[in-house]
Amino acid sequence: MWVVATAGHVDHGKSTLVRVLTGMEPDRWAEERRRGMTIDLGFAWTSLPSGATVAFVDVPGHERFVPNMLAGVGPVPAALLVVAADEGWMPQSAEHLAVLDALGVSFGLVAVTRADLADPGPAAARARAEVAGTSLGAVEVVPVSAVTGAGLPELRAALDRLGARLPAPVVDGPVRLWVDRCFTVRGAGTVVTGTLRAGRLRVGDEVAVAADGTRVRVRGLHSLGTARDEVSAVSRVAVNLRGVVRERVARGDVLVTPEAFGCTGLVDVRVSGASVADLPASVMLHVGSAAVPVRVRPLGPDTARLRLARPLPLLVGDRAVLRDPGRRLVAGGVTLLDVAPPPLARRGAAAVRAAVLAGLDGRADPVGEVRRRGLVRGSDLARMGVPVTVAPVVGDWLVDDEHWAGLGVRLVAEVSRYAVEHPLESGVPVEVLRQRLGLPERSLVEALVRVPLRVYAGRVVAGSVSVLPEPVARAVDRLGVELRSRPFRAPEADRLVELGLGAREVGAAVRAGALLRLAGTVVLLPGAVEQAARVLAGLPQPFTLSAARQALDTTRRVAVPLLELLDSRGVTRRLPGDVRTVVSR
Ligand SMILES: Nc1nc2c(ncn2[C@@H]2O[C@H](COP(=O)(O)OP(=O)(O)OP(=O)(O)O)[C@@H](O)[C@H]2O)c(=O)[nH]1
Numbered sequence: 084m085w086v087v088a089t090a091g092h093v094d095h096g097k098s099t100l101v102r103v104l105t106g107m108e109p110d111r112w113a114e115e116r117r118r119g120m121t122i123d124l125g126f127a128w129t130s131l132p133s134g135a136t137v138a139f140v141d142v143p144g145h146e147r148f149v150p151n152m153l154a155g156v157g158p159v160p161a162a163l164l165v166v167a168a169d170e171g172w173m174p175q176s177a178e179h180l181a182v183l184d185a186l187g188v189s190f191g192l193v194a195v196t197r198a199d200l201a202d203p204g205p206a207a208a209r210a211r212a213e214v215a216g217t218s219l220g221a222v223e224v225v226p227v228s229a230v231t232g233a234g235l236p237e238l239r240a241a242l243d244r245l246g247a248r249l250p251a252p253v254v255d256g257p258v259r260l261w262v263d264r265c266f267t268v269r270g271a272g273t274v275v276t277g278t279l280r281a282g283r284l285r286v287g288d289e290v291a292v293a294a295d296g297t298r299v300r301v302r303g304l305h306s307l308g309t310a311r312d313e314v315s316a317v318s319r320v321a322v323n324l325r326g327v328v329r330e331r332v333a334r335g336d337v338l339v340t341p342e343a344f345g346c347t348g349l350v351d352v353r354v355s356g357a358s359v360a361d362l363p364a365s366v367m368l369h370v371g372s373a374a375v376p377v378r379v380r381p382l383g384p385d386t387a388r389l390r391l392a393r394p395l396p397l398l399v400g401d402r403a404v405l406r407d408p409g410r411r412l413v414a415g416g417v418t419l420l421d422v423a424p425p426p427l428a429r430r431g432a433a434a435v436r437a438a439v440l441a442g443l444d445g446r447a448d449p450v451g452e453v454r455r456r457g458l459v460r461g462s463d464l465a466r467m468g469v470p471v472t473v474a475p476v477v478g479d480w481l482v483d484d485e486h487w488a489g490l491g492v493r494l495v496a497e498v499s500r501y502a503v504e505h506p507l508e509s510g511v512p513v514e515v516l517r518q519r520l521g522l523p524e525r526s527l528v529e530a531l532v533r534v535p536l537r538v539y540a541g542r543v544v545a546g547s548v549s550v551l552p553e554p555v556a557r558a559v560d561r562l563g564v565e566l567r568s569r570p571f572r573a574p575e576a577d578r579l580v581e582l583g584l585g586a587r588e589v590g591a592a593v594r595a596g597a598l599l600r601l602a603g604t605v606v607l608l609p610g611a612v613e614q615a616a617r618v619l620a621g622l623p624q625p626f627t628l629s630a631a632r633q634a635l636d637t638t639r640r641v642a643v644p645l646l647e648l649l650d651s652r653g654v655t656r657r658l659p660g661d662v663r664t665v666v667s668r
């Protein structure tokens with residue numbers, strides 16, 4: 084199914100066009116029919132010549148109802164912009180187009196209606212020119228008359244062409260359903276409707292109301308007026324919910340896959356179509372079907388921090404509209420750059436933040452997110468809409484190499500400091516180091532420990548390597564620095580000698596447990612086995628030698644003996660066809 088929202092100036096024939104295309108009445112309220120004007124969203128659908136179904140979200144054109152229009156187009160990926168041949172381009176033609184542009188809608192069509200009343204040529208030319216400079220780009224423009232029926236077959240064909248261009252939805256992804264209607268059905272209870280843009284809903288599923296995490300059960304599903312066991316994106320869907328009263332849910336609420344989204348009240352954004360300095364201090368943020376008051380804190384020339392009056396399940400890259408309800412004006416569009424931004428407590432923090440934001444564009448950037456945050460849970464990144472491509476250092480923790488190396492240095496310093504402060508204790512409790520390094524979990528402290536330190540009985544203690552002669556210990560340290568960013572690039576024999584590690588020194592370091600010998604002069608740090616296991620576990624299983632070599636960022640000289648060692652330790656298993664798999668434990 085394709086979902087298309089209408090757009091355009093009041094009285095230009097949006098609802099009439101939807102009515103003649105679908106045979107359904109989009110104006111649901113008696114008051115709408117009495118006044119001949121759409122007030123709230125309408126829904127209708129039909130089959131196209133290709134056999135595909137198109138569902139329309141029909142929006143009001145009147146200036147007073149722009150908030151309803153925004154709730155209608157917010158969650159919908161395509162638009163049918165309507166301009167009347169006899170009236171031509173009007174204020175809400177421009178305002179609605181600005182909204183579509185702010186939301187980054189890139190799929191659309193123009194229908195020039197009431198072509199029986201005037202030559203559609205001038206309105207068509209104007210619409211084409213206005214639309215060309217927006218996210219919609221070059222669009223098909225189709226003159227139609229709902230009265231004579233002229234142009235309707237062409238419009239259906241154009242809708243088919245538009246639908247064929249729409250990207251395939253991510254059906255396996257999580258659900259984020261922006262509620263656009265909520266009502267009670269006698270005997271069934273609470274029903275919400277929305278446009279399902281990704282994912283799949285099944286009867287019996289548990290979903291969460293994003294605002295407070297309340298879990299509710301899907302009791303029934305309808306799409307296109309028919310009961311279903313399952314509905315996949317893209318679809319209009321009505322969800323009958325068990326466990327929530329009608330009063331608890333409203334337009335702008337969001338049903339989500341539990342745990343799949345973070346709910347945020349603070350976002351950093353790029354503003355388009357307006358100067359940040361000119362924005363009022365408080366405006367309305369329209370995103371999805373929601374409208375939430377926000378406080379604006381300008382950061383850079385085109386970036387700002389928004390504090391939302393209530394939290395929403397927002398993702399990096401989401402598009403939204405800022406509107407000034409007092410002046411009834413769309414004030415600009417925003418792209419979400421960061422949905423979990425750092426606090427701006429210190430002096431000068433805002434300027435630093437502005438500089439960071441200047442380099443962001445709203446595209447998910449896993450490596451950059453880890454670099455900026457230093458340390459972050461993979462699951463938290465995923466909840467921000469940033470797919471995880473970096474291997475965790477321990478558990479679900481992703482770390483920036485440089486930040487991690489710095490923590491390693493601080494750990495060593497803290498161990499020495501503690502030894503001076505507590506001369507009679509052997510080693511430092513891991514928990515003390517966790518607190519002093521400001522780390523969220525002890526497992527991170529343990530992952531930081533490097534020879535000559537080791538973890539013993541809940542403490543970080545000096546390891547046996549301390550018995551190494553001082554020059555050898557220093558040479559091992561130098562090697563450790565070299566291996567930090569590329570832990571599997573074992574140095575060539577010449578380089579080892581340059582570092583002060585000749586055959587005898589390597590032998591002593593290996594015996595002391597400070598180095599791991601894979602073969603002859605191929606040595607790595609002792610943690611390499613665990614580290615390799617983590618990297619390889621992230622590969623599609625089973626994997627080839629060459630895939631392992633690339634993932635480990637090393638050469639055959641290291642990869643071959645390393646994999647043999649992993650085989651012998653039962654970390655990996657060799658399968659027929661010269662592939663391996665990581666043995667799950
Ligand atoms: N002659 C003629 N009249 C039309 C045509 N399409 C719509 N109309 C008339 O234009 C008027 C407005 O049509 P609507 O469909 O209500 O316009 P709308 O864009 O939905 O208006 P809002 O929802 O209030 O923004 C109605 O009186 C329609 O009968 C057409 O193709 N030809």
Ligand SMILES: [Mg+2]
Binds near residue numbers: 097098121142
């Ligand atoms: Mg209408």
